Amino acid sequence: xxxxxxxxxxxxxxxxxxxxxxxxxxxxxxxxxxxxxxxxxxxxxxxxxxxxxxxxxxxxxxxxxxxxxxxxxxxxxxxxxxxxxxxxxxxxxxxxxxx
Amino acid sequence: xxxxxxxxxxxxxxxxxxxxxxxxxxxxxxxxxxxxxxxxxxxxxxxxxxxxxxxxxxxxxxxxxxxxxxxxxxxxxxxxxxxxxxxxxxxxxxxxxxxxxxxxxxxxxxxxxxxxxxxxxxxxxxxxxxxxxxxxxxxxxxxxxxxxxxxxxxxxxxxxxxxxxxxxxxxxxxxxxxxxxxxxxxxxxxxxxxxxxxxxxxxxxxxxxxxxxxxxxxxxxxxxxxxxxxxxxxxxxxxxxxxxxxxxxxxxxxxxxxxxxxxxxxxxxxxxxxxxxxxxxxxxxxxxxxxxxxxxxxxxxxxxxxxxxxxxxxxxxxxxxxxxxxxxxxxxxxxxxxxxxxxxxxxxxxxxxxxxxxxxxxxxxxxxxxxxxxxxxxxxxxxxxxxxxxxxxxxxxxxxxxxxxxxxx
Numbered sequence: 001x002x003x004x005x006x007x008x009x010x011x012x013x014x015x016x017x018x019x020x021x022x023x024x025x026x027x028x029x030x031x032x033x034x035x036x037x038x039x040x041x042x043x044x045x046x047x048x049x050x051x052x053x054x055x056x057x058x059x060x061x062x063x064x065x066x067x068x069x070x071x072x073x074x075x076x077x078x079x080x081x082x083x084x085x086x087x088x089x090x091x092x093x094x095x096x097x098x099x
Numbered sequence: 100x101x102x103x104x105x106x107x108x109x110x111x112x113x114x115x116x117x118x119x120x121x122x123x124x125x126x127x128x129x130x131x132x133x134x135x136x137x138x139x140x141x142x143x144x145x146x147x148x149x150x151x152x153x154x155x156x157x158x159x160x161x162x163x164x165x166x167x168x169x170x171x172x173x174x175x176x177x178x179x180x181x182x183x184x185x186x187x188x189x190x191x192x193x194x195x196x197x198x199x200x201x202x203x204x205x206x207x208x209x210x211x212x213x214x215x216x217x218x219x220x221x222x223x224x225x226x227x228x229x230x231x232x233x234x235x236x237x238x239x240x241x242x243x244x245x246x247x248x249x250x251x252x253x254x255x256x257x258x259x260x261x262x263x264x265x266x267x268x269x270x271x272x273x274x275x276x277x278x279x280x281x282x283x284x285x286x287x288x289x290x291x292x293x294x295x296x297x298x299x300x301x302x303x304x305x306x307x308x309x310x311x312x313x314x315x316x317x318x319x320x321x322x323x324x325x326x327x328x329x330x331x332x333x334x335x336x337x338x339x340x341x342x343x344x345x346x347x348x349x350x351x352x353x354x355x356x357x358x359x360x361x362x363x364x365x366x367x368x369x370x371x372x373x374x375x376x377x378x379x380x381x382x383x384x385x386x387x388x389x390x391x392x393x394x395x396x397x398x399x400x401x402x403x404x405x406x407x408x409x410x411x412x413x414x415x416x417x418x419x420x421x422x423x424x425x426x427x428x429x430x431x432x433x434x435x436x437x438x439x440x441x442x443x444x445x446x447x448x449x450x451x452x453x454x455x456x457x458x459x460x461x462x463x464x465x466x467x468x469x470x471x472x473x474x475x476x477x478x479x480x481x482x483x484x485x486x487x488x489x490x491x492x493x494x495x496x497x498x499x500x501x502x503x504x505x506x507x508x
Contacts, residue, residue, distance in 0.1 A: 052124075052129075053124050054121060056137070056139055056144075058139050058141075078137065078138055078139075079134075079137035080135060080136065081133065081135035081136075081137075082134045082135070083131070083133055084128045084129060084131055
């Protein structure tokens with residue numbers, strides 16, 4: 001017999017929230033806390049809605065979003081500015097991963 | 100804009116290193132401390148931080164176990180500290196501001212507007228006599244008395260207005276042209292005038308308004324001939340002259356006459372072609388002394404110089420006795436060229452057109468035009484014979500005749 005995988009109450013709540021957001025067409029970033037990433041070419045990234053910075057080096061920047069971690073890989077990465085709401089990164093961007 | 104605000108508020112460039120620099124950045128973000136230009140140098144980070152934010156860093160550094168060192172300071176709050184060390188510079192700055200304020204207390208330019216009969220020279224002489232010239236203090240000028248004295252000095256002036264605009268004294272006047280014209284007319288009627296020919300020609304038409312016409316249509320006249328006489332004889336019943344009435348002769352006289360115009364253009368001419376080699380120098384002219392870097396023109400065989408000069412003027416009203424401008428030296432080469440027949444024709448045609456335009460502006464009607472172009476010893480010569488019609492006649496005092504007749508009687 002196959003065992004049914006039960007999802008936890010936290011995940012259920014998240015799914016419920018998603019359902020409401022999708023049906024009411026609410027903005028996902030403000031309600032669910034999804035990050036907004038605006039990429040201009042491969043040299044500039046503007047990130048909004050994040051919790052904090054986890055790791056920062058020349059070639060890797062790891063950010064903590066509300067739900068996922070965002071990993072940016074590249075070369076000569078610089079943070080142009082950093083505030084509580086948004087940040088801008090410049091440099092040669094090679095990849096953006098959600099972990 | 101953002102940079103200006105940052106500069107005004109002041110900011111620091113800091114170096115951060117230690118246990119958890121990422122956490123340091125996060126905490127700064129949470130405390131609403133703006134960070135920018137964050138660069139990772141491996142062991143340490145450098146970043147810029149606002150001056151206000153820097154004072155809040157103490158608790159953050161303690162929490163994260165990081166160390167912060169200020170590498171350099173920017174902005175206005177630090178400039179004032181720096182200025183304390185540069186006393187002479189500060190004194191110069193204050194001095195120049197004071198100099199400006201002091202200089203703006205003088206009149207540097209006098210502008211006269213609305214004068215038609217009174218020339219600028221006459222007006223400026225009068226102003227100089229009244230003690231008003233460029234360089235006097237504003238306080239010395241009493242606008243009311245100045246206006247009054249202008250009206251007293253010049254009868255023709257009916258209205259005056261003087262005002263100080265910046266360092267410029269503007270005097271506006273209004274002249275009474277009506278009285279002027281009337282006075283002239285009155286003066287004219289007092290005396291009798293004839294109309295005499297001012298050039299040779301044939302009378303095309305004559306319409307007399309006042310006076311006795313002495314010539315008829317088609318008459319050939321010479322310069323100085325009497326056309327309309329200003330004295331009208333009043334006859335007795337027996338046909339003898341009783342007396343003479345004098346008036347200013349007035350008539351429309353159209354005179355037909357011919358004249359010729361000759362023009363010469365040399366066949367060979369030098370054409371300038373600019374090589375594009377220029378020397379440009381800015382200069383400053385203070386009380387007749389020209390300050391500029393020297394211009395070395397030896398390397399140019401032929402050149403011309405263009406100069407553009409402006410007066411130093413602040414806020415469109417503060418004229419200072421300082422001029423600035425540019426000198427442009429342009430090298431050119433001259434090449435000998437000769438005109439072709441078509442070019443010559445075109446050149447002459449332009450000249451004729453220009454001449455005819457000036458004639459028409461004078462009110463001369465052109466009846467006939469005859470152009471001949473010849474080449475003689477390397478020179479193109481043009482001769483234009485014009486037959487034109489023009490209103491003619493100038494006024495001349497009438498000879499008093501009544502005395503003669505009185506004597507005769």
